[in-house]
Amino acid sequence: MGLMMSDVDRFEAARPRLEAIAYRLLGSASEAEDAVQETFLRWQAVDVGRIEVPEAWLTKVLTNFCLNMLTSARARRETYVGTWLPEPLLAGDPMLGPADTAEQRESVSYxxxxxxxxxxxxxxxxxxxxxxxxxxxxxxxxxxxxxEAASQQIHHRAKKHVADGKVRTEIDEAASRRIVEEFLAAATTGRTEPLVRLLTQDVVAVGDGGGKVPARAKAFEGALAVAKFLRGLFKPSGAKRVHTGGEAEIHATTANGGPALVAVVDGRVIGISCLEITAEGIAAVRNQVNPDKLVRATEQWAGTDHGDSPLHLL
Incomplete structure (x- = not known):
């Protein structure tokens, strides 16, 4: 039995919420879209009239499909080239989902x-x-x-695991941009000292190239090591222009609600650096340069009026 237009409309109304759930569960926008599409196919295959609470049914089907994807993803990531990092989403992307509360904003932070x-x-x-x-x-x-008791116990364990990690403090958009600008200015001086002053002593820098773009498999650790790495990363050179296909513009932006830098060549996003900020300084720099994980960011960037000039050219 085919779906009526009202049933299709109901699913489309739920799509933004389903995509936001799937993205948080999978860490990948493309996989989230696949999960939502699979949920729609299952929606097509059932007698919708017999479903008492369609929104609950859709969430259950989507979540369990994502759980299956997560299980298989763990096996795939064992053979992933280098470090696997989530796909960052730029400001304004609807897949970021609700951001009304501190908990919601924190849950999607990079x-x-x-x-x-x-x-x-x-x-x-x-x-x-x-x-x-x-x-x-x-x-x-x-x-x-x-x-229900098991759900509560699982939630308690999950919150503890997250709390045990390094989570950035929440800062407003103006402060985010100021920190990004200070960071980039320090990174492009050609000297390590200005950078070291912005970093925590146990700062880490890591990149995800997916085997398609050079990225060191092991993270840089410590302020001096990270500062030296960043100094080289943001130094303009002809070799970089050849590798990237042109001159890269570096813009200050936000990704997953936090401060970030985006590198763009001819409208194509080639890298996003997400900064984790603490009261002591920048605690982590995570660089996503795998082109497969920047397709959606490129689409989002193309549809945004940036207005200002880039902060730096590579």
Missing amino acids: AVMVLLERLSPNERAVYVLREAFDYPHREIAEILDVT
Whole structure:
């Protein structure tokens, strides 16, 4: 039995929420889109009239499909070239989902998205549904086919794992831009001292090239090592222009609600650097340069009026 237009409209109305859930669960916009499309196919295949609460049904199907994807993803990432990092999303991307509360903003921050990779699939699902979408444990238990008490216990474990990691403090947009500008200015002086002053002593810098763009597999650790790495990374050179296909413009922006730099060549995003900020300074610099994880960012960038000039050219 085919879907009526009203059933299609109902699914499309739910799509933004489903995509936001899937992105938080999978850390990949493209995989999130695949999960939502698979959910739509299953929606097409059932008798929608017999479903008492369509929104709950859709969430359950999507979440369980994502759990299966997470299980297989763990195996795939064992053979991934270099470090696997989540796909960053630029400001304004609807897949970032709700941002009305501090918990919602924190749940999609890049630092937390990285920490979510440490959780088991069930822990990740409970954390996302509870923290980002405020689902009661009764509904989460029904989605995951566990008891309400088990959902509460899983949530407690997941929150502890996330809290044990380094999570940035929340800062406003103006402060974010100022920090990014100071960071880039320091990185382009050709000297390490200005950078060291902005970094915490145990700062880390890591990149994800996916085997398609050069990126060191092991993270740089410590202020001096990271400063030296960044000094070379942001130094203009003819070799970089040949490698990237042109002169790269560096812009200050936000990704996943936090301060970031985006590198653009002829309208194509070739890299996003997400900065994790603490009261002591910049605690982490995570560079996403895998072109497969920058397709959506390029689309988002093309549809945004940036207005100002780039901060730097490479």
